[in-house]
Amino acid sequence: MKYEHVERKMPISLKESIVRQPWCSALRTSGESLEEILTLPTHLAELYLHLSSDEKRTLRLVLSTFGCLPFTGERLEKEAVLQMSGAQVSLGLWGLRRYGVIVAFRKSWGEQLYTLPEDAFAGWQSLVFPAVRLTEQSNVDVLSDLSDHMADMDEGVPSNPRGLAQQLFHCMVNCSRQSELSLTSKGTLHKKQLQKITEHVSLPARIVTQSGLTYAFTDVYDEPAALMLELGMRMGFLYKNEAGNRFLFHHRHFKRWIQSSYEHQQAQLYRIWRQALIPAPVWLEHGIAFMERATVLQWYSLSELLQAVRSCYSIGHKPMDEETLRQELMTAWIRPLSTFRFVELAENQEGQLWFRWLITPMLRSGELSDSLNELAVRTDPSLYVQPDFEVLLPPNASLRLEWGVAAFADLQNTDLVRTYRLTKESFQRALDHGLRSSDVIQVLRDHAYYEIPEQVIITLQQWEEQKDKLYLTDVTLLRCQTNEVAEALLRNEKCRNLLGERMGETNFIISRAHIKHLTKCLEAMGFHPNQSAIPNFLSDEEPEIPLWNEPQLGLCYSKDTIQLYEIDPYLPRREDLYPDMKQIPMSWIKELRDYHASTRKDMIRKAIEWKSVLQLRKEGRDCFIIPRMLREDRTGWILEGWEEYEEVAWTSEDWKEMKLILPGINDGSVREKEETLGEL
Incomplete structure (x- = not known):
């Protein structure tokens, strides 16, 4: 769960109690939002200076044990017991709740859950x-590509x-070509249609579940198909009509996406994939955070990454051995990133594995939005037109150009160099969608490295001439009850256009593109056309689905279950930790003294x-014991507990003076000792 979602659910009283704190109010006056204050590294560094020893140690425990996974207070205490x-x-x-670092939620039956919002984790x-960092390697021994090896795996x-x-x-091009993407009564695409739209998808069979994700309709959709539909819906390219019985293709959203550079297109998909896995197991959270701080196109050692992860999550855990961690990290995270070409993998002469980013993994929202306008209409050479009507797109050809080519040619090969073929059928499809031969020829001329073969141009012009001799088109017939009504429509300037x-005295042929505007015009004139007889064009208009801001519901089940609960606004007082404290003698917490055995107990x-x-x-040395139990038998009684990670069992004769330490009340000596020991 991100802070922007937390802030929306946060009660006003709790939010005000956070922003009133001196460290926060200064930033608020400079215009920073609460989300920015609690996520930007510079602000977190300022807040970290204000944290007490117990707050820092608790935060460290949360980071090393749970990451961004929800946890209970009892689980946290259990992990901290030593x-x-x-x-x-x-x-x-x-204290962390008071600052807003940790957020508390309450289930309907009263159980309390805590979480660290994900966008502050890194x-x-x-x-x-x-001290834990990945080392950028500029001089690495000769690396060998692992593409074939990864394919075998x-x-x-x-x-x-x-x-x-x-x-x-x-996949989306194939979706756009379907006359309709109707759904079964179960809510899934038909099998034949699914095969058509995923014809060119090549992904491992378990690409989704091996990363820890689950999705709906597993009996209908295999994992590659489910992933394509998930991405299509999350990006806003596919959406359901009002009746919910078919998918529609959102042309504007798709065309907006293909305006940006290929790296940005990949980065947007990376964000969706990453978000689907969060909250992740703590070892994966640390791995993601370390990798995302790596420099693009620089090589890093996988072994060093594993060591960094183990050093951060071993506290409070029995650490996973390196080989097991390697297998888990490769399966759930790194192999999919390599398959998607977000990262590149290679090995050196010693057989050590290395990785490097091919994209900038975490672009800021502004950078992502700005990139949508970064590609102007370009006419750089970026395709070849062959005499046999093949159109070759080299690796540098943009998806924007490829969308234009796909409008009049059929895909043959999806390698680095994409191969399309111009056929009479593909060209007729382009004509049906309003293109002319001159439009197709102009696209080819604008982007071709060399002159277009003359026979290709002549053939396209001949195909268009044959098409224009006879064609079918979809229109709507407007019937007027009388000739007077028809004449009234013609007298209205807006309606006449x-x-x-005109068919006879009372009928008009209406273009499909004019249905919406004509309907509004007729209603303004006081007419009410028979809505049931009008094709359902209006309800299928492309809605304003926000891109990449609020993700659309997809097939994959969210792992962020804590968002289902409400934030707990109640923050207890520090004194509530020790109920009835006034009933104990103050000497217990003020000074070290020797007490009678019964008082000691x-x-x-x-x-x-x-x-x-x-x-x-004990023997002139101050010991700080976390008591676990008081065990009594015939010979006397024994205090069992922990001292600095070691279990102790002492009889009453093993020490002299004693004092009750209440954290937050009289624990100054404990904090001093912890500071001398340094960070754990």
Whole structure:
């Protein structure tokens, strides 16, 4: 869950309590939003200076144990048992909630869940683990390409050499050519239609589920088809009509996407893929964050990445061994990125694996929006026209140009050099959509490296002449009840321009493109045309679906389940951690003293109840114990607990003076000791 979604759900009182804090109010006055304050690395660095020792340790524990996955207070205490008392964890969590770093949600039955919003994870990772970095390697031994090896691992399926955007393009072109994308009563595409639109999709059979995703209609859609439909819906290229019985193709959104550079097209798809996996297992969250800070086109060692991940998530966990982590990371994350051509993999002479980004993985929203206008109409040479009517598009040819070529030619080959063939049928299809031979010839001339073969030009002109001799077209017939009504329509200037050829005295042929405007004009004149008889053009108009801002619902089930719950606005007071504190003697928390055995047991029981700490002086040394239990038998009683990650079991005679330490109340000596020990 991102902070922008948290802020929408956050109660006003809780938001105001955050922004009123001195460190935050100064940034608010400079115009920063709460989302920016709690996610931008520069602001997080400022906030980190204000965190207490318990808050820093709790944040570190959350980052290393849960990442952005929801957790309960009990789970967090359990993970911290060797290093922090329950009261320290509660106090740290309370402080992080007060700052807005951690957000609390409450289920309908009352259980409380906490989460670290995902868009702050990378920033906090760099602050909490500042020493962990990936090293850019400028001088690497000769690397060998792993494309063939990766294809063998992916059930023998070769990945498209241009990547995911190219495959999505081919799929969406096929969608745009269908007369309709009707859905079954179950809500899925028909099998034959599905085969048509995924004809040029080449992806591993388990590309979705091996990354930890699940999706609807698994009995109908295989994983490559499901991924294409998911991307199409998330990008806003496919949407359902009002009746919900068919998919429609959103031409404006698709054409807007193909205006940008290929790297930006790939980067947009990367964002959708990444978002689908979040929140991810903590080791994958760390791996993603480390990789996204890497420089584009620079090589990095996979072994170093694995070491970085293990150093960040081993606290509170039994660390995964390197080979298991390698397999998990490769399967769920790196292999799909390689298949999609977001990253490139290679190995050196020693057999070590390396990776590098082929795209800029996390573009800011402004950069992503600005890129949509970065490609002006270009006429650089970028295709070849062969005498046999083949049109070859080299790797540098844009999807924008390819969309133009696909309008009048059929795809033959999807390699780096895409091959299209001009046929009479493909050219007739272009004519049906309003293109002329002169339009097709002009596109080819504008972008061809060499002169277009003369026989190609002549043939296209002949095909158009044959087409113009006879053709069918879709029109609507407007019937007027009387001749007087027809004449009234002709006298209306706005209406007259929308009327087509008059048939007899009372009928007009209406172009499909004029239906909407003519209907409004007739209604303004006081007429009400029979809506049931008008083709359903209006309801199928392309809606204003926001691009890349609010993702559309797709086939994949969201892993972000915490968004289903409401934010818990109640923030307890610090004193609530220790109920009935006034009932204990103040000497217990003020000074080290030697107590009677019965008092010692009372202090231990109270420390266990409040999940606090005991300060015991043993042989002149101060020890800070997290008590676990007080065990009594015939020979006496024993205090069991932990001291600096080690389990202890002491009898009453093992120490002299003692003191009850309440984090947040009298734990100054504990904090001083922690600071001398340094970061864990």
